[in-house]
Amino acid sequence: MRQSREVDLPYVKLEIAKGIASVEQKRAVIRGITDVLVTQLGRDPEYIFVVIDEVDTDNWGRKGKSLTELWSERDESQT
Amino acid sequence: MRQSREVDLPYVKLEIAKGIASVEQKRAVIRGITDVLVTQLGRDPEYIFVVIDEVDTDNWGRKGKSLTELWSERDESQT
Amino acid sequence: MRQSREVDLPYVKLEIAKGIASVEQKRAVIRGITDVLVTQLGRDPEYIFVVIDEVDTDNWGRKGKSLTELWSERDESQT
Amino acid sequence: MRQSREVDLPYVKLEIAKGIASVEQKRAVIRGITDVLVTQLGRDPEYIFVVIDEVDTDNWGRKGKSLTELWSERDESQT
Amino acid sequence: MRQSREVDLPYVKLEIAKGIASVEQKRAVIRGITDVLVTQLGRDPEYIFVVIDEVDTDNWGRKGKSLTELWSERDESQT
Amino acid sequence: MRQSREVDLPYVKLEIAKGIASVEQKRAVIRGITDVLVTQLGRDPEYIFVVIDEVDTDNWGRKGKSLTELWSERDESQT
Numbered sequence: 001m002r003q004s005r006e007v008d009l010p011y012v013k014l015e016i017a018k019g020i021a022s023v024e025q026k027r028a029v030i031r032g033i034t035d036v037l038v039t040q041l042g043r044d045p046e047y048i049f050v051v052i053d054e055v056d057t058d059n060w061g062r063k064g065k066s067l068t069e070l071w072s073e074r075d076e077s078q079t
Numbered sequence: 080m081r082q083s084r085e086v087d088l089p090y091v092k093l094e095i096a097k098g099i100a101s102v103e104q105k106r107a108v109i110r111g112i113t114d115v116l117v118t119q120l121g122r123d124p125e126y127i128f129v130v131i132d133e134v135d136t137d138n139w140g141r142k143g144k145s146l147t148e149l150w151s152e153r154d155e156s157q158t
Numbered sequence: 159m160r161q162s163r164e165v166d167l168p169y170v171k172l173e174i175a176k177g178i179a180s181v182e183q184k185r186a187v188i189r190g191i192t193d194v195l196v197t198q199l200g201r202d203p204e205y206i207f208v209v210i211d212e213v214d215t216d217n218w219g220r221k222g223k224s225l226t227e228l229w230s231e232r233d234e235s236q237t
Numbered sequence: 238m239r240q241s242r243e244v245d246l247p248y249v250k251l252e253i254a255k256g257i258a259s260v261e262q263k264r265a266v267i268r269g270i271t272d273v274l275v276t277q278l279g280r281d282p283e284y285i286f287v288v289i290d291e292v293d294t295d296n297w298g299r300k301g302k303s304l305t306e307l308w309s310e311r312d313e314s315q316t
Numbered sequence: 317m318r319q320s321r322e323v324d325l326p327y328v329k330l331e332i333a334k335g336i337a338s339v340e341q342k343r344a345v346i347r348g349i350t351d352v353l354v355t356q357l358g359r360d361p362e363y364i365f366v367v368i369d370e371v372d373t374d375n376w377g378r379k380g381k382s383l384t385e386l387w388s389e390r391d392e393s394q395t
Numbered sequence: 396m397r398q399s400r401e402v403d404l405p406y407v408k409l410e411i412a413k414g415i416a417s418v419e420q421k422r423a424v425i426r427g428i429t430d431v432l433v434t435q436l437g438r439d440p441e442y443i444f445v446v447i448d449e450v451d452t453d454n455w456g457r458k459g460k461s462l463t464e465l466w467s468e469r470d471e472s473q474t
Contacts, residue, residue, distance in 0.1 A: 008411070008412040008415065008455070008457075008462060009365050009455075009457055010409065010410065010411050011327060011365065011367075011409070011410040012407065012408070012409050012410075012428075013407070013408040013409075014405065014406070014407050015130060015405065015406040015407075016403070016405050016436065017403040020403065020436060021436055023295050023303075023305075025435055025436055026295055026296060026303065027295075027298075027302070027303050027306065028431075028435040029431060029432065029435050029436065030298030030301060030302065030303055031298075031301045031302070032430075032431035032434070032435055033407075033428055033431055034298065034300070034301035035301065035427075036423075036424060036427035036428055036431065037424065039427070040420055040423040040424050040427055041411065041415060041416055041420055041424065045299075045300045045301050046299075046300055047299075047363075048299065048300070048301070049298070049299050049325050049327065049365070050297070050298035050299075051252060051292055051296060051297055051298075051327075052295075052296040052297075052298075053292075053296070054296065055130055055132075058102050058105055058106075058131075059105060059130060059131040059132070059133065060129070060130055060131075060403070060404075061106075061109030061110075061112075061113065061128070061129035061130075061131075062124075062125075062126075062127065062128050062129075062403075062404055063113070063124045063125055063127070064109060064110045064113035064114065064124050064127070065106070065109065065110070066102075066105065066106050066109055067403060068102075069106065087174070087175040087178065087218070087220075087225060088218075088220055088444050089172065089173065089174050090172070090173040090406060090444065090446075091170065091171070091172050091173075091191075092170070092171045093168065093169070093170050094168065094169040094170075094288060095166070095168050095199065096166040099166065099199060100199055104198055104199055107194075107198040108194060108195065108198050108199065111193075111194035111197070111198055112170075112191055112194055114190075115186075115187060115190035115191055115194065116187065118190070119183055119186040119187050119190055120174065120178060120179055120183055120187065126442075128404050128406065128444070130406070134288055134290075137260050137263055137264075138263060138288060138289040138290070138291065139166070139167075139287070139288055139289075140264075140267030140268075140271065140286070140287035140288075140289075141166075141167055141283075141284075141285065141286050141287075142271070142282045142283055142285070143267060143268045143271035143272065143282050143285070144264070144267065144268070145260075145263065145264050145267055146166060147260075148264065167286050169248060169286065169288075173446060181374050181382075181384075184374055184375060184382065185377075185381070185382050185385065188377030188380060188381065188382055189377075189380045189381070192377065192379070192380035193380065203378075203379045203380050204378075204379055205284075205378075206378065206379070206380070207246050207248065207286070207377070207378050208376070208377035208378075209248075209331060209371055209375060209376055209377075210374075210375040210376075210377075211371075211375070212375065213446055213448075216418050216421055216422075216447075217421060217446060217447040217448070217449065218445070218446055218447075219425030219426075219428075219429065219443075219444070219445035219446075219447075220440075220441075220442075220443065220444050220445075221429070221440045221441055221443070222425060222426045222429035222430065222440050222443070223422070223425065223426070224418075224421065224422050224425055226418075227422065245332070245333040245336065245376070245378075245383060246376075246378055247330065247331065247332050248330070248331040249328065249329070249330050249331075249349075250328070250329040250330075251326065251327070251328050251329075252326065252327040252328075253324070253326050253357065254324040257324065257357060258357055262356055262357055265352075265356040266352060266353065266356050266357065269351075269352035269355070269356055270328075270349055270352055272348075273344075273345060273348035273349055273352065274345065276348070277341055277344040277345050277348055278332065278336060278337055278341055278345065297324070297325075299324075299325055304324060339453050339461075339463075342453055342454060342461065343456075343460070343461050343464065346456030346459060346460065346461055347456075347459045347460070349456075350456065350458070350459035351459065361457075361458045361459050362457075362458055363457075364456075364457065364458070364459070365456070365457050366455070366456035366457075367410060367450055367454060367455055367456075368453075368454040368455075368456075369450075369454070370454065
């Protein structure tokens with residue numbers, strides 16, 4: 001595999017639900033993902049770039065429902 | 080076409096201007112898009128994942144102008 | 159909700175595993191998602207824009223494994 | 238190269254740190270990027286679409302640190 | 317506006333239809349967009365990062381149709 | 396922080412230059428990033444989803460030049 005640490009620029013975009021990560025957790029995630037790319041791909045951390053996008057639970061869907069709906073169903077089923 | 084409902088994970092990202100959709104409309108969109116993927120591609124809704132990104136009208140451009148500018152020009156031309 | 163059919167431009171990005179959809183299925187998906195946005199959000203189809211990204215199974219991971227690995231495990235467990 | 242100004246729809250997504258651009262600067266960026274695509278690729282501005290995503294400095298990392306951390310280190314080193 | 321040229325890292329993603337830009341045109345686009353960010357936002361080109369995604373015309377839709385369909389309809393209507 | 400392992404679905408998109416990672420390296424990256432999210436955010440790996448996008452060096456720019464140009468300049472300067 002080509003060694004080209006100096007010029008390329010790995011970019012990571014992470015999407016998580018809003019409200020599940022503290023500032024400290026987000027820092028740990030940025031550090032952890034950067035370490036993976038340094039260790040596994042030999043990239044230069046100077047140019048490793050991580051963006052976290054925190055998505056509102058009304059704007060996030062799975063199984064055809066918003067996360068707001070899914071969480072509310074789950075909370076009800078747990079009572 | 081390969082049938083592999085169990086493991087893959089269709090991901091949909093939708094970008095719309097902020098302020099054009101209510102919470103109910105966003106739920107209907109998540110449900111509708113999920114149905115399309117279930118019906119047309121035979122995917123398992125358990126793993127269909129929809130994210131809606133609502134973009135501020137200052138941050139959205141067409142024809143070289145922001146949506147704020149475009150809407151304001153249109154409102155003026157309608158008076 | 160604001161009616162602004164003329165100027166905004168909903169954008170949809172869909173990521174699916176490579177090899178699970180035929181050209182006809184992709185056309186049906188583009189048509190179906192566009193219909194959802196017309197019906198639910200009242201957007202003008204002229205400016206509804208759908209991009210499908212077909213991801214190689216080596217480049218797609220879930221549960222910490224690539225789709226290639228997951229499919230091969232599943233195929234083995236089915237024999 | 239194919240001339241097809243009428244139907245395709247270049248889409249540009251720009252990610253910048255939150256707080257580095259005023260509304261006027263963002264308008265200038267939208268205008269400038271649109272001009273580049275008109276001039277260099279011959280596209281129709283009617284369908285050139287630019288989205289600016291302003292990322293919170295806690296959610297943006299380089300060198301394994303958040304922008305908040307990097308800016309604070311730099312501010313300290315400058316005193 | 318905050319001056320922070322040293323540490324942030326503007327990222328631009330450009331999506332165009334496959335086959336509309338030559339290698340030279342893509343270089344001109346990368347150069348032109350970088351210039352806009354340097355001029356308008358005062359960013360350091362060292363960390364300005366542009367990615368061009370060329371989308372297959374079967375995977376790109378507008379008005380509920382793929383670009384392949386739209387181009388073929390247009391070609392027919394022009395004969 | 397809310398514990399909601401069951402329903403949300405972290406999504407990670409990684410962009411790297413084409414040709415810098417082998418299939419094995421990509422598997423190690425998927426595994427490593429998934430581990431970070433399990434360890435730091437307590438997410439369920441069942442729903443952690445990683446996509447790697449390998450970008451052609453003609454389509455990737457930094458400092459206003461394509462990666463192809465940058466690599467070729469560097470190779471010349473090293474002789």
